[in-house]
Amino acid sequence: MESEDDMHDANDSAEDDFYSGGEAGLAASDDGDADYDFADHDSDDSAELISHRQQQNYSILSEVDIQRRQEDDINRVSTVLSISKPEACVLLRNYNWSVSKVHDEWFADEERVRKVVGLPEKHNEMPNDREVTCGICFESCPRGSMSAAACGHPFCSTCWRGYISTAISDGPGCLMLRCPDPSCAAAVGQDMINSLAADDDKEKYGRYLRRSYIEDNRKTKWCPAPGCEYAVEFVMGSGSYDVNCNCSYGFCWNCTEEAHRPVDCATVSKWILKNSAESENMNWILANSKPCPKCKRP
Known part of the structure; x- marks a missing residue:
């Protein structure tokens, strides 16, 4: 018969193997979860990239x-x-x-x-x-x-x-x-x-x-930033008119003022007129003139 010490050593070894295997299994399980999480993040990033490209309707x-x-x-x-x-x-x-x-x-x-x-x-x-x-x-x-x-x-x-x-x-x-x-x-x-x-x-x-x-082209405009030599080609179809030029200037394609989303262009135009330096003269112009049908200026 085996001695009590030998049996005790065998039990300790079995327990060590059991816990070692369990930790390995848990580690493997964790790695698997991490892989799935990483794949999910990749999928989210791809979706965001596609969405961004779809929203950018200009070059x-x-x-x-x-x-x-x-x-x-x-x-x-x-x-x-x-x-x-x-x-x-x-x-x-x-x-x-x-x-x-x-x-x-x-x-x-x-x-x-x-x-x-x-x-x-x-x-x-x-x-x-x-x-x-x-x-x-x-x-x-x-x-x-x-x-x-x-x-x-x-x-x-x-x-x-x-x-x-x-x-x-x-x-x-x-x-x-x-x-x-x-x-x-x-x-x-x-x-x-x-x-x-x-x-x-x-x-x-x-x-x-x-x-x-x-x-002379309706689909293209110059960037309104001072000194900028880039032009912008805009494709209609999106609700956003915001454009970010390579010179880091952001503007509205529709009215060429600074980007003002979600405020509409008409409101921005009125705000600019109201806050102009020559407010009194502008009040007279607004009361006694009509906007140009092409550029919408008084």
């Missing part, structure tokens, strides 16, 4: 993004309509950079569209003489130093440069530049600007062109 555009989108639209119109890129650019400028609008109008009545935007169907050549008279300074110049739009009216490089420079100095209206001949409405494309204008004028023309892509 921030840098100058590079604007230029790339503009070039893509020009290439699309040029390819579909089988016209040159400068001609496609003229069409898009006249139809507020709406590719679908250009396609609809062009296929409905190409002849009318060409007449409206100043794109002759046939490119007329300059007189085939050694010397050609400029239509502005009336000097006889070698044919190689003369240039003409699609209409074929010849002008010397000096007069073209002065004509383009004056138009660009006058502002964004240079984007709708036409032939210098008073009786002609042929459009002057960007290709002629790049080949005839001075470097400063070409750079300024390019800025006007990029700005028109944002300002």
Whole structure:
């Protein structure tokens, strides 16, 4: 028979094994619970991320993004309509950079569209003489130093440069530049600007062109923060108009004031008017004027 000491040692060993196994089992159970909790947290985070993406119904555009989108639209119109890129650019400028609008109008009545935007169907050549008279300074110049739009009216490089420079100095209206001949409405494309204008004028023309892509489009606006060069493309469909630009400025897409959710834009506008420095003058304006139907300002 075994001694009492041996039996006692065996019982102690069995108890140790039992408790050791129990702790291991509990640890395993705890680890399993932790895994399930971790998976649940991952699921919650994914749901929040998806919800955030669905709520953000706008995109921030840098100058590079604007230029790339503009070039893509020009290439699309040029390819579909089988016209040159400068001609496609003229069409898009006249139809507020709406590719679908250009396609609809062009296929409905190409002849009318060409007449409206100043794109002759046939490119007329300059007189085939050694010397050609400029239509502005009336000097006889070698044919190689003369240039003409699609209409074929010849002008010397000096007069073209002065004509383009004056138009660009006058502002964004240079984007709708036409032939210098008073009786002609042929459009002057960007290709002629790049080949005839001075470097400063070409750079300024390019800025006007990029700005028109944002300002003439209903879906895009510039960030109203001072000095910010980002634009915002907004997609309708969400109840929120709050936009957070990459410059850290938050504003309302609808009224371009600082973000004011949940207060509506009309209330914010009234509050700003009421708290303006010239309150007395503003009271007179409110009593004796009407808001502009476009910008809603008095």
